[in-house]
Structures are given as structure tokens and as C-alpha cells.
């Protein structure tokens with residue numbers, strides 16, 4: 001038979017299909033709550049001022065496009081580590097970090113590292129989660145098991161169910177944790193619950209892999225990373241996949257980093273060599289432009305302050321919309337306590353279809369909405385049209 005005809009047909013990406021439907025909709029008050037990008041009140045995803053300024057500087061000053069190494073731009077990683085981990089922890093010799101193509105690249109690189117170090121490890125992922133989590137680890141050859149995480153009846157974390165499921169994990173297994181701003185539910189573990197999860201991992205010898213893709217978009221730069229820092233403090237070994245694609249608005253430029261904490265400085269050195277070798281065989285080196293922008297912003301105090309102010313405005317918009325939703329309907333009250341770009345509405349796929357056809361409101365079949373896709377000016381209308389479907 002023909003070479004490729006034995007392949008099974010892949011399902012189309014549901015969110016991309018939704019975008020196409022949205023673009024064909026001519027209703028002026030249509031709302032795109034699908035794809036997870038920040039939007040302003042006009043529905044645009046603008047380039048941040050600080051990013052534009054950094055790009056201007058790069059255009060003037062960059063004098064070569066010669067290759068960097070497989071680890072990307074070491075200064076980008078260094079300054080990002082200062083921002084994320086703090087200068088002290090950034091110097092911990094048990095930690096090693098390299099630049100990656102986005103958070104996705106960081107997760108995949110970490111998955112490949114784990115597959116080499118412990119091929120029979122199972123990776124545990126809470127449900128629901130970002131749909132790419134399980135495929136990333138499976139493609140790296142690891143087994144994946146799902147555990148309960150979200151209780152839809154309370155719109156909150158179900159910690160008991162989570163730990164009951166994770167009791168089936170064996171020492172050396174990996175637990176994927178959203179560092180902040182859970183996608184798609186927006187729920188967060190309290191500091192006490194997070195401490196219980198960390199203790200659980202540490203007593204059972206589980207390896208946490210933190211995915212931090214929305215740093216600064218929840219409660220602020222410091223608060224959003226505090227749980228991750230507590231985890232790195234308590235655990236001998238851990239991985240951290242970081243994305244700059246949301247908090248710097250650099251989505252298509254693919255900016256991220258992977259940090260790995262080894263048991264000793266010697267293991268970190270060993271890990272670093274493997275990360276470089278794995279990166280070389282997957283993408284040789286990460287794309288430079290977006291990381292160079294982030295480096296410029298983080299090294300120039302005027303740009304850095306402006307970026308922080310812009311990030312605060314984005315966060316303020318999201319949390320303002322959350323508070324407004326929560327105040328308008330009792331079934332939406334939990335959204336006010338949740339954080340990040342997403343919330344999971346208690347609606348069925350049939351409800352989702354009706355909202356799309358009758359009112360031009362576009363969201364994923366799961367009921368996940370991108371909060372930033374809402375408009376302050378039309379939030380009353382949105383809740384009125386959603387209301388009949390809410391419990």
C-alpha cells in the first residue's frame with residue numbers, strides 16, 4: 001500500500017475550527033471566548049509597548065544573526081531566572097536552566113529527559129487539563145495516567161480525590177502541577193493544600209513537574225510563583241517549564257525555559273549535558289528573537305517597569321471581568337475566586353452550540369471560556385444570554 005495511507009486520521013483542532021466559524025460570523029457583537037490569548041476591551045491582542053520598544057533597540061543594535069548554542073541565549077535564561085526564581089535561588093548549583101521554544105518546548109524537553117532517566121516512570125496529570133499535556137509526555141514514550149483534580153459541583157479543587165488517585169503512584173513517578181492560573185478551570189490550591197501536595201510528593205518519592213505558563217496573570221509576579229518556590233525549596237528534585245508567551249504577549253515568537261533541579265550540583269551538570277544533547281536533536285537551538293526581546297526588557301529598568309505596569313493592566317482587566325461575572329449570577333460566583341485567563345462554565349455542548357448559533361458567543365465545547373475575550377461593555381448581555389443554561 002501507499003506509504004502514508006496506513007496512518008489513522010487525526011481529529012481537527014476544535015479551537016481552530018471555532019476561530020474559522022467566528023471569523024465568518026458578521027454579527028457586530030459576536031464574542032470570541034475560544035483561543036487562549038489575552039484580549040483588550042476591543043477584542044485585540046496588541047503587541048506590548050515594552051516589547052515594541054525592545055524590538056526597536058534590537059533592530060538598531062543587533063549586529064549578527066550567527067548561531068547561538070543549543071541552550072539558546074544564556075543571558076536570557078539568567079535574567080529570567082532572577083525574575084522567576086529570585087537572584088539567590090537562581091544561583092543554586094543544583095538548578096540548571098536552558099531556553100526552549102515556548103512552554104511546550106520546555107515540557108517536551110523535560111519529558112525527553114525523564115524518558116531517558118527513568119523510562120518506566122508514569123506521568124500523572126490532573127483532569128481536566130491543557131489538552132497538549134498528555135500527548136507531550138506520551139510522544140516522549142512515557143506512560144500517562146490521569147488523576148482527579150477538579151470538582152465541578154463545587155467549581156473547586158478536589159484535593160481528597162487527587163491524593164487518593166495519586167496514592168497509586170510509585171516512587172519515581174512524575175506529577176504535573178500547574179504553577180498558577182490553572183488551564184482550563186482557573187482553580188488554585190490554597191497554600192495549605194499546596195503544602196500537602198508537596199509533602200505527599202516528598203514522602204512518596206514523586207517528582208513534581210511544574211508548568212508555569214501564566215506567571216503574573218493571576219495575583220501578581222510574586223504571589224503567582226510563591227508555590228513553585230516553596231516546592232523547589234522542599235523537594236530534592238523537580239522540573240519547571242516556563243512560558244513567556246502569555247505574560248510578554250509573544251505567543252508566536254515561542255519563548256520559554258526549562259529548569260531542572262537535581263539532587264546535587266553533580267546531577268545538575270549531568271542533566272545540563274543531556275538537555276543540550278536532546279535539544280540539539282529536536283530543534284538544534286531555540287528561536288532567538290522573542291527571547292532577545294525578553295532579555296532586553298529584563299535588563300533595562302525603564303522597559304522592565306513598563307512591562308510590569310502593562311502586565312498589571314492585563315491582570316487587572318482579567319480580574320475585573322472575573323469580579324463582574326461573579327457578581328451577576330450565583331452560579332458564576334466561583335469565577336471571582338479563580339485566577340488566570342480561563343474558567344470552565346457548567347454548560348453542556350448543546351448549550352455551547354445554542355450560545356454560538358443564537359447569540360454569536362463562541363467557546364470550546366467543554367464550556368471553557370477565555371475571560372479576556374469578554375467585554376466590560378457587554379458583560380450584562382453575556383450573563384443574560386448564558387443565564388438560562390446555568391444551574
Ligand code: PMP
Nearest residue numbers: 102103104130183211213243245
Ligand atoms: N502550559 C499550559 C497550561 C498552557 O495553557 C500553555 C499554552 N496554551 C502552554 C503550557 C504552552 O505555552 P507556549 O505557547 O509557550 O508553548
